[in-house]
Amino acid sequence: MKLIKTILIVFVIISNTPLTAQETGFSDLLQNIDSREKIELNGMWDIIVDPLENGYYNHRLQVKDDGYFKNAKMESPSDLIEYNFDTSLQLMVPGDWNTQMDKLYYYEGTVWYKKDFNYTIDSNELAFLYFEAVNYESIVYLNGERIGSHVGGYTPFQFDVTDKLKEGTNFVVVKVDNKRKKENVPTVNQDWWNYGGITRSVHLVKTPISHIADYSIQLPKGNTKTIEGWVSVKNGKDGDAVNVSIPELKKNVDAVVKNGLAKFSIKAKPVLWEPKNPKTYEVILKTATDKITDHIGFRTIETKGSKILLNGKDIFLKGISIHEEAPFKTGRVVSKEECKILLQWAKELGCNFIRLAHYPHSEAMVREAEKMGFIIWSEIPVYWTIQFENKDTYANAKNQLTEMISRDKNRASVVLWSMANETPEGEARLSFIENLAKQARELDNTRLITAALDTQGYGDDGNLIEDPLGKVVDVIGINNYCGWYAGSTESCSKLKWASAYNKPMIMSEVGGGALYGLHGEKNERWTEEYQAEVYRTNIEMMRNIDFLAGLSPWILMDFRSSRRPLRRIQDDFNRKGLISEQGMKKQAFFILRDYYLNENN
Numbered sequence: 299m300k301l302i303k304t305i306l307i308v309f310v311i312i313s314n315t316p317l318t319a320q321e322t323g324f325s326d327l328l329q330n331i332d333s334r335e336k337i338e339l340n341g342m343w344d345i346i347v348d349p350l351e352n353g354y355y356n357h358r359l360q361v362k363d364d365g366y367f368k369n370a371k372m373e374s375p376s377d378l379i380e381y382n383f384d385t386s387l388q389l390m391v392p393g394d395w396n397t398q399m400d401k402l403y404y405y406e407g408t409v410w411y412k413k414d415f416n417y418t419i420d421s422n423e424l425a426f427l428y429f430e431a432v433n434y435e436s437i438v439y440l441n442g443e444r445i446g447s448h449v450g451g452y453t454p455f456q457f458d459v460t461d462k463l464k465e466g467t468n469f470v471v472v473k474v475d476n477k478r479k480k481e482n483v484p485t486v487n488q489d490w491w492n493y494g495g496i497t498r499s500v501h502l503v504k505t506p507i508s509h510i511a512d513y514s515i516q517l518p519k520g521n522t523k524t525i526e527g528w529v530s531v532k533n534g535k536d537g538d539a540v541n542v543s544i545p546e547l548k549k550n551v552d553a554v555v556k557n558g559l560a561k562f563s564i565k566a567k568p569v570l571w572e573p574k575n576p577k578t579y580e581v582i583l584k585t586a587t588d589k590i591t592d593h594i595g596f597r598t599i600e601t602k603g604s605k606i607l608l609n610g611k612d613i614f615l616k617g618i619s620i621h622e623e624a625p626f627k628t629g630r631v632v633s634k635e636e637c638k639i640l641l642q643w644a645k646e647l648g649c650n651f652i653r654l655a656h657y658p659h660s661e662a663m664v665r666e667a668e669k670m671g672f673i674i675w676s677e678i679p680v681y682w683t684i685q686f687e688n689k690d691t692y693a694n695a696k697n698q699l700t701e702m703i704s705r706d707k708n709r710a711s712v713v714l715w716s717m718a719n720e721t722p723e724g725e726a727r728l729s730f731i732e733n734l735a736k737q738a739r740e741l742d743n744t745r746l747i748t749a750a751l752d753t754q755g756y757g758d759d760g761n762l763i764e765d766p767l768g769k770v771v772d773v774i775g776i777n778n779y780c781g782w783y784a785g786s787t788e789s790c791s792k793l794k795w796a797s798a799y800n801k802p803m804i805m806s807e808v809g810g811g812a813l814y815g816l817h818g819e820k821n822e823r824w825t826e827e828y829q830a831e832v833y834r835t836n837i838e839m840m841r842n843i844d845f846l847a848g849l850s851p852w853i854l855m856d857f858r859s860s861r862r863p864l865r866r867i868q869d870d871f872n873r874k875g876l877i878s879e880q881g882m883k884k885q886a887f888f889i890l891r892d893y894y895l896n897e898n899n
């Protein structure tokens with residue numbers, strides 16, 4: 299009895315101990331930079347295309363100490379400097395290089411980017427160079443000095459450059475390299491365009507010296523009456539106060555910093571965020587030196603048997619998959635307006651759910667989706683056959699996962715973290731993804747874990763879901779192309795599904811290709827009629843799956859892919875969009891819309 303009591307006391311002490319900044323599992327990546335004062339470094343950057351990496355290596359392939367990052371200038375007419383940013387070409391940031399310059403359309407390699415900016419030193423502030431995303435590998439230099447590097451094309455990263463900035467003019471150089479490599483995540487093979495460049499915005503973010511770096515504010519799992527969270531404070535000290543207020547709920551609490559972190563818990567009954575009422579609250583965080591404002595929604599997400607429960611109620615996810623491909627102009631999405639066009643089309647389709655495939659999309663996309671009431675599936679590019687046995691590959695995937703969760707952990711719309719897409723069964727792959735899932739749950743135990751599994755085998759009676767990964771995830775995603783890659787369209791309506799797991803299943807991909815405006819018989823590939831038939835028969839199939847909790851067919855809009863060369867049909871586009879890249883709706887759009895508007899309400 300005494301022993302049990304002691305164990306209980308120890309347990310209570312441990313569970314009440316605040317997490318330290320390290321224990322949150324996140325780095326000090328600044329949360330919600332839009333709430334900060336910043337200098338925008340977007341616009342035209344000078345660039346040098348460097349396929350042989352001449353600006354980095356000498357002819358013995360040793361790293362140079364006077365590479366292009368020095369931004370050297372001729373001082374006398376006899377000087378030999380074989381590059382000059384001042385007379386070079388330019389590219390727009392944010393943006394991919396492939397769609398900005400004809401000669402870079404298929405280019406995969408290194409491009410050097412340079413930008414000048416002015417800075418006025420203020421000894422009371424810190425300055426962070428913050429990149430929303432650079433695809434794929436970047437090495438960053440400030441005023442000719444290397445300040446750091448980053449791997450991974452779709453997540454944010456930052457460097458504290460306070461001590462490196464000069465009064466007046468400064469210059470930043472970024473070596474961007476999007477060469478595909480076997481050991482990378484994604485690997486050499488992918489069905490989307492490997493857009494290179496500084497594809498998202500760059501900012502110089504200013505903060506007070508003691509500042510709020512990060513925070514997490516959520517309802518705990520299954521509890522709609524307590525708002526819980528932590529605020530991590532950099533350069534503060536134990537005992538500092540953090541004030542958390544939610545004016546609309548008339549809540550105002552003080553928390554105390556210990557080991558860099560202030561934990562709090564607020565009894566409250568917020569109106570819950572849901573697709574039909576995407577309610578968010580203004581949340582204000584204050585310390586003696588800093589203040590941050592965010593808009594946060596509160597909701598719970600759980601599963602029960604084969605159901606997904608949002609705020610304790612069964613919800614059917616009527617979704618669509620989206621690539622971060624810009625409508626009309628094509629290329630990477632670069633603006634909020636482009637996000638809104640895509641999301642508005644998803645609204646017209648009757649969706650309440652979006653799968654943001656196959657990598658983390660921009661923060662703007664996630665925030666706009668949240669405002670419009672979309673439930674989000676967010677994923678990392680662990681795609682097809684990556685090197686599951688390679689420790690560096692794992693570290694890379696884990697880092698991308700951590701950066702994704704770090705950035706979006708306060709978004710009520712995000713309910714599913716997806717670990718992988720169509721990975722081949724095997725032991726190394728299973729433990730790779732198991733470990734990722736463990737990491738995701740340690741970082742965030744309020745959301746659900748999923749993965750899109752490859753088409754499950756066809757038996758005589760139908761498909762049985764038995765991939766061992768089913769054990770690891772909370773929600774099973776299935777990509778299945780009945781009527782396109784396998785089986786005739788007629789066979790789909792009769793296809794039966796069974797599952798070895800009592801878990802919800804989302805049909806995370808289903809569909810077929812059509813060129814907008816091409817018409818013919820419903821058995822003629824690439825016609826709108828064929829694609830419409832694929833949707834009709836697959837919808838019938840889905841009506842018969844009693845453990846189906848939602849779907850996100852492939853895909854909202856045609857997107858560029860170098861796997862798709864068929865001339866006059868594909869022309870480098872995957873044509874499985876319900877809408878062409880020029881915004882024209884194909885017949886299948888209306889088939890899916892009718893299903894969403896008339897069923898499962």
Ligand code: GCB
Pocket residue numbers: 489656719720777807852872874
């Ligand atoms: C898939 C992949 C997706 C492809 C799609 C297709 O299964 O997950 O990335 O684009 O099929 O169109 O083949």
